[in-house]
Amino acid sequence: MKTQVAIIGGGPSGLLLAQLLSTVGVESIVLERQTKDYVLGRIRAGVLEQGLVRMLEEAGCADRLHAEGHVHDGALISYGDEDFRIDFKGLVDASVVVYGQTEVTRDLYDAREKAGGQILFNVEHVQIHGADGDSPYVTFDIDGQAQRIDCNFIAGCDGFHGVSRQAIPLSVRREYEKIYPFGWLGVLSETPPVHDELIYANSKRGFALCSMRSDHLSRYYIQCSLSESPSDWTDAAFWEELKRRIPTDMAEKLVTGPSIEKSIAPLRSFVTEPMRWGRLFLCGDAAHIVPPTGAKGLNTAASDVHYLFQGLKAFYLKGSTAGIDSYSAKALRRVWKVERFSWWFSSLLHRYPDQSEFDLKMQLAELDFLRSNHAAQLAMAENYVGLPY
Structure with a gap:
C-alpha cells in the first residue's frame, strides 16, 4: 500500500488529522489496533476549547456538536461552602462546549467513512x-x-503506550514527568447535572468535580488514593463523599442514582521532546499528558493536529x-503552557x-486572590477557553 501520510492511531487526533488532510486533497491511511466499537466505548472528558x-x-464535523453540545460561558470554583464564578464570556468573550469525546470520535468516524477514507x-x-x-x-x-x-510522512497519534514515541531513539528524545500522589474516582450516572456549569471543588476532604455529558447524563469525580479500587466504593459511599466535598446548597439538590461506569484515573504530567524525528511527528498523548484538571488532554492534542496540518498543507500545496x-x-511552546496551567489548577484544588x-x-x-482579582481571573479564563494556536 502507498499513501501520502500514514497515521498511527484511530482516536480523535488521528481521525481529525486525516479528515483535515482530506479537505485539501492529501491522502492518508489510519491504523488502529482496536476495533471501532472498542474505541467508541472509551469514556473520556468532553470540554472542548474554542480552537x-x-x-x-473546518473538518465539516461540527453539525451535531452545535445541535447537542452545551455551551458553557463560565465555571464555578468552591472551597468549603464558599464559591465564585469565573465568567469566561465576560472576561475574554469566549466559551467552551461540553460535548463528549466519544461523540467527537463518532462524528469523525462518520465523516471519514462518508469521504471513503481508509x-x-x-x-x-x-x-x-x-x-x-x-x-x-x-x-x-x-x-x-x-x-x-x-x-511520505508518519503521524504518531497512538497514545502514551503506542509505538510512535518509542521509535525515536533515546539518544534523541528527552522525557519530563511528574506523577501526582492521588487519583480521580469517576462515576457516570443517568442523572441530571447538579449545576448547569462545571463545579471545581477544593475541600478539606480532597478535590471534587461536578461535570456532565448531557441534560440527563452526569459525570462526577472525587480525589482518592492510588491504592484504592473502584470496587472499594459502593454507589452510596461515593454519593455521600461527594456531598461532603461540595457546597451545602449544591449537595442538597444533588440527584443521585446507580452508576453506569466507575473507574479510577491516575494523574500524570508528561512531555517528550522533540515531537518530530525526521518524517515522524508525534501528536497528543504520544508526546504529552496533562492531569485531567481543566480538561486539556484532547484539546492539546487538537493544537498539535493544527500545527501539523498547517505544515503538511503548506508542503503539499x-x-x-x-x-x-x-x-x-x-x-x-503551547504544550508547556498548557502543562503549567494544568499543574497550577491541580495544585490549587x-x-x-x-x-x-x-x-x-x-x-x-x-x-481568595483568584476570587477577588480581575487579572487572575482573566489569566485563568484565557487558559481555560484555550490559548491561541
Whole structure:
C-alpha cells in the first residue's frame, strides 16, 4: 500500500488529522489496533476549547456538536461552602462546549467513512521504519497477514503506550514527568447535572468535580488514593463523599442514582521532546499528558493536529517545508503552557499528603486572590477557553 501520510492511531487526533488532510486533497491511511466499537466505548472528558470547535467546523464535523453540545460561558470554583464564578464570556468573550469525546470520535468516524477514507482496524505489531530518511514506511499485521504502507510522512497519534514515541531513539528524545500522589474516582450516572456549569471543588476532604455529558447524563469525580479500587466504593459511599466535598446548597439538590461506569484515573504530567524525528511527528498523548484538571488532554492534542496540518498543507500545496520544520517547536511552546496551567489548577484544588499548615494557608490565599482579582481571573479564563494556536 502507498499513501501520502500514514497515521498511527484511530482516536480523535488521528481521525481529525486525516479528515483535515482530506479537505485539501492529501491522502492518508489510519491504523488502529482496536476495533471501532472498542474505541467508541472509551469514556473520556468532553470540554472542548474554542480552537478545537473551529477545527471540527473546518473538518465539516461540527453539525451535531452545535445541535447537542452545551455551551458553557463560565465555571464555578468552591472551597468549603464558599464559591465564585469565573465568567469566561465576560472576561475574554469566549466559551467552551461540553460535548463528549466519544461523540467527537463518532462524528469523525462518520465523516471519514462518508469521504471513503481508509481506516484499518485490529492492526498488530506496528513498526516504523526509515523515519529519519526520505522513504519511511510502516509494517504491521492484520489477521496474521504482514502488511506494509509506504508514505511520505508518519503521524504518531497512538497514545502514551503506542509505538510512535518509542521509535525515536533515546539518544534523541528527552522525557519530563511528574506523577501526582492521588487519583480521580469517576462515576457516570443517568442523572441530571447538579449545576448547569462545571463545579471545581477544593475541600478539606480532597478535590471534587461536578461535570456532565448531557441534560440527563452526569459525570462526577472525587480525589482518592492510588491504592484504592473502584470496587472499594459502593454507589452510596461515593454519593455521600461527594456531598461532603461540595457546597451545602449544591449537595442538597444533588440527584443521585446507580452508576453506569466507575473507574479510577491516575494523574500524570508528561512531555517528550522533540515531537518530530525526521518524517515522524508525534501528536497528543504520544508526546504529552496533562492531569485531567481543566480538561486539556484532547484539546492539546487538537493544537498539535493544527500545527501539523498547517505544515503538511503548506508542503503539499506550496512546496514549503517551513511548517513541518517548525512543528515541534511550535507545538511544544503551547504544550508547556498548557502543562503549567494544568499543574497550577491541580495544585490549587487538591490535597497533597505532604502539605503543611502553611501550604494549606497558601492554597486558600491563592483561591481568595483568584476570587477577588480581575487579572487572575482573566489569566485563568484565557487558559481555560484555550490559548491561541
